[in-house]
Amino acid sequence: MYSLTVCDHIMIAHSFHGEEFGPAQRLHGATYAVEAEFRAAKLDHMQLLVDIALAKTELRRVLETVDYSNLDEQPALAGVNTTTEYMAFHIHGLLSAACRDGRLGAGGRAVASLKLLLRESPSAWASYEGPIA
Amino acid sequence: MYSLTVCDHIMIAHSFHGEEFGPAQRLHGATYAVEAEFRAAKLDHMQLLVDIALAKTELRRVLETVDYSNLDEQPALAGVNTTTEYMAFHIHGLLSAACRDGRLGAGGRAVASLKLLLRESPSAWASYEGPIA
Amino acid sequence: MYSLTVCDHIMIAHSFHGEEFGPAQRLHGATYAVEAEFRAAKLDHMQLLVDIALAKTELRRVLETVDYSNLDEQPALAGVNTTTEYMAFHIHGLLSAACRDGRLGAGGRAVASLKLLLRESPSAWASYEGPIA
Amino acid sequence: MYSLTVCDHIMIAHSFHGEEFGPAQRLHGATYAVEAEFRAAKLDHMQLLVDIALAKTELRRVLETVDYSNLDEQPALAGVNTTTEYMAFHIHGLLSAACRDGRLGAGGRAVASLKLLLRESPSAWASYEGPIA
Amino acid sequence: MYSLTVCDHIMIAHSFHGEEFGPAQRLHGATYAVEAEFRAAKLDHMQLLVDIALAKTELRRVLETVDYSNLDEQPALAGVNTTTEYMAFHIHGLLSAACRDGRLGAGGRAVASLKLLLRESPSAWASYEGPIA
Amino acid sequence: MYSLTVCDHIMIAHSFHGEEFGPAQRLHGATYAVEAEFRAAKLDHMQLLVDIALAKTELRRVLETVDYSNLDEQPALAGVNTTTEYMAFHIHGLLSAACRDGRLGAGGRAVASLKLLLRESPSAWASYEGPIA
Numbered sequence: 001m002y003s004l005t006v007c008d009h010i011m012i013a014h015s016f017h018g019e020e021f022g023p024a025q026r027l028h029g030a031t032y033a034v035e036a037e038f039r040a041a042k043l044d045h046m047q048l049l050v051d052i053a054l055a056k057t058e059l060r061r062v063l064e065t066v067d068y069s070n071l072d073e074q075p076a077l078a079g080v081n082t083t084t085e086y087m088a089f090h091i092h093g094l095l096s097a098a099c100r101d102g103r104l105g106a107g108g109r110a111v112a113s114l115k116l117l118l119r120e121s122p123s124a125w126a127s128y129e130g131p132i133a
Numbered sequence: 134m135y136s137l138t139v140c141d142h143i144m145i146a147h148s149f150h151g152e153e154f155g156p157a158q159r160l161h162g163a164t165y166a167v168e169a170e171f172r173a174a175k176l177d178h179m180q181l182l183v184d185i186a187l188a189k190t191e192l193r194r195v196l197e198t199v200d201y202s203n204l205d206e207q208p209a210l211a212g213v214n215t216t217t218e219y220m221a222f223h224i225h226g227l228l229s230a231a232c233r234d235g236r237l238g239a240g241g242r243a244v245a246s247l248k249l250l251l252r253e254s255p256s257a258w259a260s261y262e263g264p265i266a
Numbered sequence: 267m268y269s270l271t272v273c274d275h276i277m278i279a280h281s282f283h284g285e286e287f288g289p290a291q292r293l294h295g296a297t298y299a300v301e302a303e304f305r306a307a308k309l310d311h312m313q314l315l316v317d318i319a320l321a322k323t324e325l326r327r328v329l330e331t332v333d334y335s336n337l338d339e340q341p342a343l344a345g346v347n348t349t350t351e352y353m354a355f356h357i358h359g360l361l362s363a364a365c366r367d368g369r370l371g372a373g374g375r376a377v378a379s380l381k382l383l384l385r386e387s388p389s390a391w392a393s394y395e396g397p398i399a
Numbered sequence: 400m401y402s403l404t405v406c407d408h409i410m411i412a413h414s415f416h417g418e419e420f421g422p423a424q425r426l427h428g429a430t431y432a433v434e435a436e437f438r439a440a441k442l443d444h445m446q447l448l449v450d451i452a453l454a455k456t457e458l459r460r461v462l463e464t465v466d467y468s469n470l471d472e473q474p475a476l477a478g479v480n481t482t483t484e485y486m487a488f489h490i491h492g493l494l495s496a497a498c499r500d501g502r503l504g505a506g507g508r509a510v511a512s513l514k515l516l517l518r519e520s521p522s523a524w525a526s527y528e529g530p531i532a
Numbered sequence: 533m534y535s536l537t538v539c540d541h542i543m544i545a546h547s548f549h550g551e552e553f554g555p556a557q558r559l560h561g562a563t564y565a566v567e568a569e570f571r572a573a574k575l576d577h578m579q580l581l582v583d584i585a586l587a588k589t590e591l592r593r594v595l596e597t598v599d600y601s602n603l604d605e606q607p608a609l610a611g612v613n614t615t616t617e618y619m620a621f622h623i624h625g626l627l628s629a630a631c632r633d634g635r636l637g638a639g640g641r642a643v644a645s646l647k648l649l650l651r652e653s654p655s656a657w658a659s660y661e662g663p664i665a
Numbered sequence: 666m667y668s669l670t671v672c673d674h675i676m677i678a679h680s681f682h683g684e685e686f687g688p689a690q691r692l693h694g695a696t697y698a699v700e701a702e703f704r705a706a707k708l709d710h711m712q713l714l715v716d717i718a719l720a721k722t723e724l725r726r727v728l729e730t731v732d733y734s735n736l737d738e739q740p741a742l743a744g745v746n747t748t749t750e751y752m753a754f755h756i757h758g759l760l761s762a763a764c765r766d767g768r769l770g771a772g773g774r775a776v777a778s779l780k781l782l783l784r785e786s787p788s789a790w791a792s793y794e795g796p797i798a
Contacts, residue, residue, distance in 0.1 A: 001529065002484050007522040009387045013279035013295035013336070018179050022186065023334040029279035029295010031387050046417050047485040052523050053421065068289040070279070085135050086180040121275045121297050122787065123140040124185050130134065142786045146678035146694035146735070151445050155452065156733040162678035162694010164786050201688040203678070218401050219446040254674045254696050255654065256406040257451050263400065267795065268750050273788040284578050288585065312683050313751040318789050319687065351534050352579040388521065389539040390584050396533065408653045412545035412561035412602070422600040428545035428561010430653050467555040469545070520541045520563050550711050554718065617667050618712040655672040656717050662666065 001112075004049040005037040006056050010063050014071035014082045021081075027072070032087065033119040034063065036095055037129075038111045050107035058103050062094040084118050085126035092116040096132040108132075134245075137182040138170040139189045143196050147204035147215045154214075160205070165220065166252040167196065169228055170262075171244045183240035191236050195227040217251050218259035225249040229265040241265075267378075270315040271303040272322045276329050280337035280348045287347075293338070298353065299385040300329065302361055303395075304377045316373035324369050328360040350384050351392035358382040362398040374398075400511075403448040404436040405455045409462050413470035413481045420480075426471070431486065432518040433462065435494055436528075437510045449506035457502050461493040483517050484525035491515040495531040507531075533644075536581040537569040538588045542595050546603035546614045553613075559604070564619065565651040566595065568627055569661075570643045582639035590635050594626040616650050617658035624648040628664040640664075666777075669714040670702040671721045675728050679736035679747045686746075692737070697752065698784040699728065701760055702794075703776045715772035723768050727759040749783050750791035757781040761797040773797075 013029040036059050040049050066074065071082040080086060092114060099108040115129035146162040169192050173182050199207065204215040213219060225247060232241040248262035279295040302325050306315050332340065337348040346352060358380060365374040381395035412428040435458050439448050465473065470481040479485060491513060498507040514528035545561040568591050572581050598606065603614040612618060624646060631640040647661035678694040701724050705714050731739065736747040745751060757779060764773040780794035 001527070002488070003516075003526045003528075004484055005524050007388070009389070011290075011294045011296050011387070013293050020179060020181070020184055024277075026334050027279050027336045028277045028334040029297075030277050031295075031297040033388050043482070043484055043488075046419060047480040047482045048419070049484050049525065051419055056522075068292050068294040070293045081180040083176070083180045085137055085176055085182050089135070089176075117136075121277070122273070122299050123189075123275075125138050126182065127136045128134070129136075140787070142788075144689075144693045144695050144786070146692050153445060153447070153450055157676075159733050160678050160735045161676045161733040162696075163676050164694075164696040166787050201691050201693040203692045214446040216442070216446045218403055218442055218448050222401070222442075250402075254676070255672070255698050256455075256674075258404050259448065260402045261400070262402075267793070268754070269782075269792045269794075270750055271790050286578060286580070286583055309748070309750055309754075312685060313746040313748045314685070315750050315791065317685055322788075347579040349575070349579045351536055351575055351581050355534070355575075383535075389588075391537050392581065393535045394533070395535075406654070408655075410556075410560045410562050410653070412559050423543075425600050426545050426602045427543045427600040428563075429543050430561075430563040432654050467558050467560040469559045520543070521539070521565050522541070552711060552713070552716055613712040615708070615712045617669055617708055617714050621667070621708075649668075655721075657670050658714065659668045660666070661668075 001039055001041060002043060002049050003037050003039045004052065004055065005035050006052060006059055007033065007035050008056065008059050008063055009033045010067040012066060012069055012071050016081050016083070018081065030120050032084070034059070034091065035117040037115040037117070039113045039115070040111050042110070044107055048107055050104050050111065054104055058098045059095060062091060062098060065094065083126070084120045084124070085128065088116045088118050088126050088128040091118070092128045092130065099132040134172055134174060135176060135182050136170050136172045137185065137188070138168050139185060139192055140166065140168050141189065141192050141196055142166045143200040145199060145202055145204050149214050149216070151214065163253050165217070167192070167224065168250040170248040170250070172246045172248070173244050175243070177240055181240055183237050183244065187237055191231045192228060195224060195231060198227065216259070217253045217257070218261065221249045221251050221259050221261040224251070225261045225263060232265040267305055267307060268309060268315050269303050269305045270318065270321065271301050272318060272325055273299065273301050274322065274325050274329055275299045276333040278332060278335055278337050282347050282349070284347065296386050298350070300325070300357065301383040303381040303383070305379045305381070306376055307378060308376070310373055314373055316370050316377065320370055324364045325361060328357060328364060331360065349392070350386045350390070351394065354382045354384050354392050354394040358394045358396065365398040400438055400440060401442060401448050402436050402438045403451065403454065404434050405451060405458055406432065406434050407455065407458050407462055408432045409466040411465060411468055411470050415480050415482070417480065429519050431483070433458070433490065434516040436514040436516070438512045438514070439510050441509070443506055447506055449503050449510065453503055457497045458494060461490060461497060464493065482525070483519045483523070484527065487515045487517045487525050487527040490517070491527045491529065498531040533571055533573060534575060534581050535569050535571045536584065536587065537567050538584060538591055539565065539567050540588065540591050540595055541565045542599040544598060544601055544603050548613050548615070550613065562652050564616070566591070566623065567649040569647040569649070571645045571647070572643050574642070576639055580639055582636050582643065586636055590630045591627060594623060594630060597626065615658070616652045616656070617660065620648045620650050620658050620660035623650070624660045624662060631664045666704055666706060667708060667714050668702050668704045669717065669720065670700050671717060671724055672698065672700050673721065673724050673728055674698045675732040677731060677734055677736050681746050681748070683746065695785050697749070699724070699756065700782040702780040702782070704778045704780070705776050707775070709772055713772055715769050715776065719769055723763045724760060727756060727763060730759065748791070749785045749789070750793065753781045753783050753791050753793040756783070757793045757795065764797040
């Protein structure tokens with residue numbers, strides 16, 4: 001199994017609902033360092049899994065929908081606790097759609113699974129992995 | 134599949150038995166940077182896999198049993214070569230028990246598998262992964 | 267010259283005023299990975315610059331004043347653009363006061379200069395360095 | 400499942416064939432930070448997966464075949480686009496052979512799977528994982 | 533003293549002249565992870581040292597002159613051993629000029645000193661620091 | 666001013682004397698990731714500050730005197746609290762001597778100052794910097 005990973009980051013504000021969250025119930029924020037890992041059983045005839053430049057472009061396009069925003073006011077995230085693990089799932093959905101729609105070329109359509117990992121601090125991170133279908 | 138990882142570190146002394154270990158047969162030591170990765174197929178209704186604060190607290194509690202100690206004198210490790218891979222297994226056992234016993238809440242009980250990764254230096258690390266049952 | 271550095275992090279929300287800031291004029295947020303570097307020409311008789319545990323405790327105490335908050339609503343930061351370089355200066359002031367007041371022991375009072383470095387993302391960081399007096 | 404990872408790096412020149420590669424069609428180069436991860440279900444009676452010193456020695460021996468070279472002129476890589484994902488596969492083949500041939504001892508022969516991860520920059524990396532057989 | 537650092541990277545081929553260089557006399561290559569640190573005694577009224585977005589844009593513009601190239605064929609580097617320390621100096625010259633010419637705004641002109649640090653591998657890096665004048 | 670930095674690491678055991686050290690009074694250990702930074706105002710005619718391969722060899726030779734040992738039993742460190750800041754000073758002395766003695770070539774003798782930085786964990790490190798004379 002092959003993998004190719006590209007990185008970017010976003011800077012967002014949000015707050016959590018529920019006593020379990022303690023001080024994180026207050027409006028605060030995070031830098032999420034984002035790693036998108038594409039996995040496939042084969043490379044194409046150019047020896048590429050997906051084109052790195054294209055992967056970075058599409059990851060950026062997807063991240064633009066939430067970058068420099070207050071997640072509490074995003075309609076697509078209304079009423080949801082935007083935990084790091086949830087945001088990994090949310091971005092996975094957007095980037096999976098980009099693969100399926102051909103925005104990452106033939107390589108993107110051949111991706112077997114996609115993993116989104118978000119680092120919220122030097123000592124905590126979360127991920128979601130699943131097929132692109 | 135979701136994952137959530139929290140980090141901590143311990144500073145221990147130990148020595149190894151067996152010619153294969155060369156200079157590491159002498160009493161020496163290590164900083165182990167510890168990464169505990171919890172995996173689960175679902176998040177709870179709060180969008181949490183496990184509570185990060187609770188995960189850090191319980192990881193610390195488990196690490197206290199070996200932190201700032203000479204592993205050669207730990208009864209629980211008597212007669213064992215405390216290699217990095219073995220210590221990953223050892224700490225996995227302790228943190229798995231914490232999950233099973235409910236000390237990480239309902240989320241901890243729903244963990245499908247747990248991976249402990251210990252970095253012994255910038256150029257070598259080891260891990261053990263398995264179910265918490 | 268000796269140095270000792272301890273690390274922590276904060277997660278804050280804020281917004282900037284001025285067209286130069288582009289999308290960062292919107293409410294967003296950041297994880298600041300914080301590195302506090304103490305510098306001194308000599309160590310004490312215990313071979314310590316400052317006690318690491320005490321340094322981490324006092325850095326945390328200082329960071330609690332802004333952690334998990336919206337900087338736009340902090341009275342101490344009213345009307346100021348809380349750029350990474352400014353926040354390094356702000357935290358430098360608070361930790362310098364802790365040194366002067368003896369909260370880091372005799373070692374803290376002997377610190378010649380203090381540098382606060384804040385990493386806002388994997389590709390950008392800022393610092394402020396100056397004497398503690 | 401246990402894992403043990405050792406690291407090294409190589410510095411190579413190469414060029415790519417195909418319009419998709421844009422400026423990377425020109426002769427350029429890369430530092431590949433190489434991580435070799437050995438996986439096995441059991442440790443030996445010494446609590447070792449593979450000997451770290453031996454693993455580093457054999458990884459270095461394998462990397463010597465390409466280190467400080469122009470991959471475009473390597474007979475073993477003739478006519479192939481030496482993408483990061485392909486080079487992970489290529490080095491996987493060489494290190495797998497070292498395991499099978501006993502150059503990593505009995506532990507090496509017991510390795511269930513081997514993953515080679517090559518970091519080409521702070522924001523992109525690729526890997527190949529498969530059995531050593 | 534304040535500092536602001538922004539990062540980027542380049543991927544180049546080159547070779548060295550002189551027996552001291554051993555295998556590095558052969559054509560090989562490197563990824564240079566580049567950190568540009570701007571230093572100034574004061575921030576502007578916006579609390580900025582230099583605009584991060586502008587700093588990243590100008591650093592990229594400067595790096596484009598050597599990225600994805602064979603340094604042995606660059607007229608500006610003819611007959612020079614392009615060691616990491618020399619390349620730090622070379623890029624320092626280009627980015628200093630950008631500051632002086634106003635391409636980084638008023639903040640860029642107020643920079644007291646500029647440090648260029650180039651990481652060639654996980655275990656070696658070099659820098660050049662000097663005034664922009 | 667130019668700098669060149671090379672890295673290595675050591676794994677040692679030790680204990681501290683004094684109530685201030687709390688649990689670190691017990692025999693424990695550390696991995697010290699060691700960074701040796703050489704500084705000089707000029708490069709030689711080969712564009713080298715010091716030869717990287719030679720610098721790594723001599724740093725390793727110096728570190729061999731303490732690697733895989735119990736610092737409490739080192740005659741050269743008898744009765745001294747081997748704090749991270751003190752060990753940075755100690756190794757600085759050994760590597761400075763190597764520079765003065767010509768073991769790093771003419772470049773080593775031209776070094777203006779040398780900084781030794783030792784990382785004891787992901788969240789704490791210390792350094793000593795001074796001239797080699």
